[in-house]
Amino acid sequence: xxxxxxxxxxxxxxxxxxxxxxxxxxxxxxxxxxxxxxxxxxxxxxxxxxxxxxxxxxxxxxxxxxxxxxxxxxxxxxxxxxxxxxxxxxxxxxxxxxxxxxxxxxxxxxxxxxxxxxxxxxxxxxxxxxxxxxxxxxxxxx
Numbered sequence: 001x002x003x004x005x006x007x008x009x010x011x012x013x014x015x016x017x018x019x020x021x022x023x024x025x026x027x028x029x030x031x032x033x034x035x036x037x038x039x040x041x042x043x044x045x046x047x048x049x050x051x052x053x054x055x056x057x058x059x060x061x062x063x064x065x066x067x068x069x070x071x072x073x074x075x076x077x078x079x080x081x082x083x084x085x086x087x088x089x090x091x092x093x094x095x096x097x098x099x100x101x102x103x104x105x106x107x108x109x110x111x112x113x114x115x116x117x118x119x120x121x122x123x124x125x126x127x128x129x130x131x132x133x134x135x136x137x138x139x140x141x142x
Contacts, residue, residue, distance in 0.1 A: 034098065067126070088103065
């Protein structure tokens with residue numbers, strides 16, 4: 001699978017534009033995720049890109065999205081199928097990941113394959129290390 005082209009431009013129907021006010025409390029976990037962790041995950045993209053072909057095959061699901069879903073899944077303690085359902089239906093997840101309101105998600109086995117790709121590439125701790133470092137820099141943990 002080839003690495004998809006990264007698109008960071010917000011549109012009119014993106015959740016942060018439409019309902020960002022729902023997550024206005026500075027202590028809201030989805031706001032904290034979006035403010036502190038999502039940029040750290042985007043900084044991991046070059047390492048994630050090494051796990052994909054640059055120009056061969058159909059475009060993969062954005063690896064930063066998969067990594068973000070994996071961390072939200074861990075935080076919410078839900079299995080793969082429920083995580084994809086939350087990605088499709090939960091405004092907090094869409095807000096945290098900067099997604100369009102109509103984001104349909106992907107098949108739950110994509111998470112299994114992504115985790116396997118992380119293991120095979122030797123970067124299985126990438127997301128959790130980014131999480132720890134982002135929270136430490138934000139002063140949320142010591």
